[in-house]
Amino acid sequence: MQNFVEESYDVVVVGAGHAGCEAALASARLGLNTICFTVSMDSVALMPCNPNIGGSSKGHLVREIDALGGQMGINIDSTFIQSKMLNPSKGPAVHSLRAQADKNEYSLLMRNTLQETPNLTLRQAEITDIIVENNTITGVKTHSGAIYHAKAVVLCTGVYLKARCLYGDVIEFTGPNGLKSANYLTDSLIDNGIGLRRFKTGTPARIDGKTIDYSKLEPQYGDKRVVPFSFTTDPETVQIHQVPCYLTYTNETTHQIIRDHLDESPIYGGVIEGVGPRYCPSIEDKVVKFSDKSRHQVFLEPEGLNTNEVYVDGMSSSMPEYVQYQMYRSVPGLENAKIVRNAYAIEYDCLEPNQLLPSLEFKSIHGLFSGGQFNGSSGYEEAAAQGLIAGINASQYVLGKEPLVLDRSQAYIGVLIDDLVTKESHEPYRMMTSRAEYRLLLRQDNADLRLTPIGYKIGLISQDRYDALCKKKQMIEDELERISSIHFGASQDVQDFLLAHNSTVLKKGVTFSDLVCRPELSYDLVCELDPEHPDLPNDVKEQLNIQIKYRGYIEREAKQVEEFKKLEGKAIPVELNYDRVPSLRTEARQKLKKVKPINIGQASRISGVSPSDISVLLVYIKSGAYLK
Incomplete structure (x- = not known):
């Protein structure tokens, strides 16, 4: 008699962090029988580091996840405790939402969402093996020996593979927050020819809010009018009482304490093997690399409404416990601070992502997909975006449909995934607005x-929801056409209006659109001159303002996208043998064979492939020589 569990699913998702949750929900919502494994039910949508969602460029990712049908935006709209639009004084291309989350509530709500979703099973168990037959995934195996057959598998293991947490000389072989690590899957992946590497990240201490002297801190408040992340959220429901965060600074005493004990940091003592994130450095890195700075910002962020824990943003560290007390208590307002959870660094195994196709399917194993921090990225939002695409494409694979591949001109998600699978990155990848060529x-x-x-x-x-979007789009188009035909002359009423708004008076007639283009005016203001204007929703008026004011720039970028699309549209035949392409440089040949780009556009973005190499490749493909 069989003495182990054996079940079958359409899709198996390994991991229930931000990537795993989006992957599992996408698969289940597309009608596929899905099971999502987690090493602990307490780690579902866990926020082991900063207690916020969004931020510069990351807010774009959350909005895009929501626009595609993902869950992150809906979840944070229901569990935030402060919200703020970043860069409001700059152009709309860099406006980004950022919300402080109630960590516990965020996790609980996401877990409940998974458990209430039809076609989805949430299961606590450690996956130890992937089962591969004839270069095709057929299932997974748990530590207990249970086998789960699957038509597709999505790996979203986050920072749990052979994880270890370090501070000073203390090493704990656990995942974040002391949760169980996953110690066996790594060997199975390596046995199946998957290349892994070692990365690290870190987190600051959490301190007891009752021990903070808030009189020495600068309060940081949320926006008076909150903008939701999800396009489905009623804006009125997010106008809540918000909790302030607080700002303070390190000082020379803090920095000297750190310098005096650098040899005790596992980062500088050589104990840590993994490579850390460039754009989220530890306080040790800041002091060493920015020695000219006399102080660094420290944001104190509450972790939730039902806890006194406060996150010390800006002071990530792996210093010994006693040094942590010294350096934190040297900061104004924290002189008597008590640590609730020590700061620590965490190392983990992750993927070399150039083993993936742009669909996030492995090149070497059919039906095996990967998403999230396991792909070498950092951040909750980057993870969720990849998880959503991996879950969608695992479903498309099972259903026999074409994968969804977003290119760099369509979405920040497209930029994120293209960078990961095409460009060489030797550190955890972080999304930034500067990475997007078409950010306007x-x-x-x-x-x-x-x-x-x-x-x-x-x-x-x-x-x-789709019908509502079509209605919104039609309202925008109709109003753009209407106001382009409305003219205002130099009448006294118009001149008085312009003077009242510190705008230059007219010497000749202009259109409604011309007036909206003026920096000091807006669609709403100019409507005062047009008693017959329609009553439009705020999001429609926002689009009108942006599309009118930035029309020239938008049109210029659109033309650039046309050129970009030409290269993206030139597919590279799968049967092409780079060793047979004459005049291709050795470095380019090696890189092209490794990445296996799907089109000329992707090939042109590979480090080490020059414009002349691309020209050689285009001529070779056009000649049809690869068919001989």
Whole structure:
């Protein structure tokens, strides 16, 4: 008699962090029988580091996840305790939402969402093996010996593979927050020819809020009018009482304490093997690399409404416990601070992502997909975005449909994934607005207009939501056409209006649109001159303002995208043998064979492939010589 569990599913998701949750929800919502494994039910959508969602460029990712039918935006709208729009004084391309989360509530709500979703099973168990037959995934095996057959598998292991946490000379072989690590899957992946590497990240201490002297701190408040992340959230429901954060600074005493004990840091003592994130450095790194700075910002962020724990943002560390007390208590307002959880660094195994196709499927194993921090990225938002795409494409694979691949002109998600699978990165990857060439087109405000039709086509967007988007789009188009034909002359009423708003008076007639283009005016203001204007929703008026004011720049970027699309549209035949391409440089040949780009555009972005190499490749493909 069989003495082990054996079950079958369409899709297996390994890991229930931010990537795993989105992957599992996407698969289940597309009608596929899905099971999602987690090493602990307490780690579902866990926020082991900063207690916030969004931020510069990351807010764009959350909006795009929502526009495609993902869950992160909906979840944070229901569990935030403070919200703020970053960069409001700059152009709309870099406006980004950032919300402080109630960590516990965020995790609980996401777990409940998974457990209440049809076609989805949430299971606590450690996956130790992937089962591969004839270069095709057929299932997974748990530590207990149970076998789960699957048509597709999505790896979203986060920072749990052979994880160890370090501070000073203390080494704990656990995942974040002391949770169980996953110690066996690494060997199975290596045995199946998957290349891994070692990365590290870190987190600051959590301190007891009752021991903080808030009189010495600068309060940081949220926006008076909160903008939701999800396009489906009623804006009125997020106008809540918000909790302030607080700002303080390190000082020379703090820095000297750190310098005096650098040899006790596992980062500088050589104990840590993994490579850390460049854009989220520890306080030790800041003191060493920015020695000219006399102070560094420290944000004190509450972790939730039902806890006194406060996150010390800006002072990530792996210093010994006694040194942590010294350096934290040297900061104004924290002189008597008590640590609730020590700061620590965490090392983990992760993937070399150039083993993946742009669909996030492994090149060497059919039906095996990967998403999240396991792919070499950092951040909750980057993880969730990859998880959503991996879950969608695992479903597309099972259903026999074409994968969803977003290119760099369509979404920040496209930029993120293209960078990961195409460009060599030797450190945890972080999304930034500067990475997006077409960021004026890829604004967070128009994510629904860009991506919701795609989500609808896939099956993650309801008919009602799609109809509402079509109505919004039509209102924008109709009003743009209407106001372009409305003219204002130099009448006394118009001149008085312009003077009242510190705007230059007219010497000749102009259109409604011309006036909106003026920096000091807006669509709403100019409506005062037009008693017949329609009563439009705020999000429609926002689009009108942006599309009118930035029309020239938008049109210029659109032309650049046309050129970009030409290269993206030139597919590289799968049967092409780079060793047979004459005049291709050795470095380019090696890099192209390793990455296996799907089109000329992707090939042109590979480090070590020059424009002349691309020209050689184009001529060779056009000649048809690869067919001989």
